Amino acid sequence: MTSADQVRAAVGAVTDPELRRPIGDLDMVREISVDGTTAHVSIVLTIVGCPMAQRIEQDVRDAAASVPDIADVQVDVGVMTPAERRALTEKLRDGRPVRQMPFGPDSLTRVILVSSGKGGVGKSTVTANLAVALAQQGLRVGLVDADVHGFSIPGLLGIAPGTQPTRIDDLMLPPVAHDVKTVSIGMFLREGESVVAWRGPMLHRTVQQFLTDVFFGDLDVLLIDMPPGTGDIAISIGQILPHAEVLVVTTPQQAASEVAIRSGLVARRTGQRVIGVVENMAPYTLPDGTVIDLFGSGGGAEVARVLSEPGEHGAPTEDVPLMASIPLSPALRQGGDSGHPVVLDQPEDAAAQAIIRLADTIAHRGRGLSRRSLPMRLS
Structure with missing residues (x-):
């Protein structure tokens, strides 16, 4: 190879x-x-004002400088023409029509809804840290914040206010935080706007656009942070993604666990599969050995037990395990407030360890073929 060929490679x-x-x-x-x-290197960016322009230019400069005998690099940066952008978006879609949802039953991406019966159980905190922990295992992870009225994922992941997806024609590229591609309604609000007062049709359209217009690329796992309860969005996503898996989050408290059971039952009615229960805010142990159980104990195990029982009219159900019990943790709360997930900043923390083990369980557990059609041909 010539020097120019080496630089190009x-x-x-x-x-x-x-x-x-x-x-x-x-x-x-x-x-x-x-x-x-x-x-001398010439490259083109996708759009004018590309937010990653400086990083790409520096990476290009460093790559060219790594070639033997290259002592200086001059980089010329331009922008794609409209025709070139159209060709790029067609390549990215890989033949998929515009606004077609790519996460259907035949997709290789696992879609996991993280749900809860009521608010305040730490569902979004669990979702954000689980997404980061899965990415740390080398998986390609996307995260949709479907909790439109109570969105908190951008803050939990440290995504700066005002950060928006990059648009390439009719494609939206989600911001990436801690190797997790993320989209939230909070990224689309006008400056000074912090409240979303929408009803059913608007909520349905927003969630649908998140799943069709946002380009996540090839994902191993797509997590969806669901709003609490069984309202409009839960019904909409049940219609759009009836094949999705569901992870139910609860606290040990009986009042929370009873409501969490309902969210699992409603998800199951749409055909979704409840794969497990996560108990958050579980008892924790002080350095002197004292156990603090502010919210009691046993709620997660009770949710798992009820959801494992035969369904309506005696219909059989799959075993629903208690997949994780996450203890109360100041570090988990502090990480959420600062936008630094505890699984990264303090992986030795007991709550971080529980979430990392949960990610490992999910990563190595098959999604199952229940309720899925298999391509078969009779000869």
Whole structure:
């Protein structure tokens, strides 16, 4: 290979931070030449004002400089033409029509809804940390904040206020935080606006757009942070994603566990599969050995037991395990307030350890073929 070929190979391997693909595959690399020890590199970005422009330029500069005998790198940055952007979006869709939901029953992406019967049980905190823990295991993870009225995922992940998805024509690229691609209604509110007062039709359309217009790319897992209860959004997502799996979050308190059972039963009526229960705010142990159980104990196990019983009219159900019991943790709360997930900042914390084990269980557990059609051909 000539020096110019080596530079092109190195630059082409640079990954676009938003699209998560090599810029060479995205046709973003243009002319490359080498004059002595100086490499001249020309690239194009997808849009004017690309939020990742500086990072991409620096990564390109570093990649070119890594080639032997290259001492100086000059980078020229341009922007794609409208025709080039159209060709890029068609390539990204891989033949999928515009506004077609890519997470259908035949998708290889596991869709997991994180639900709760009532608010205040730490569902969103669990969802955010679980997403990060799954990403830490090398999985490609997306996160949809479907709790439109009580959105909190951007803050829990440390996504700066005002951060919006990048638009490439009719595609929206979600911001990436801690290797998790994330979208929330909080990213679309006008400056100074903090309240969403919408009813059923608007809520349905918003969730549908999150699942169709946002380009997540190839994902291993898509987590959806559900609103508490069994209202409009739960019904809408039950219609859009009847094949999804459901993780039910509760606290040990009886009042919370009784309501959590209802959310699992409603999800099951739409055809969704309840894969497990997570008990949050469980008893924790002080350094002197004293056990503090502010919310009692046993609620998570009770939810799992009831959801494992035969369904309506004696219909059989699958075993629903208690997949995690997460103790009360100041570090978990502090991480949520600061936007630094505890599974990253304090992985040795007892709550972080419980969530990391939960992520490991989910990552190594198959999603099952129950209620799924298999491609079969009789000869």
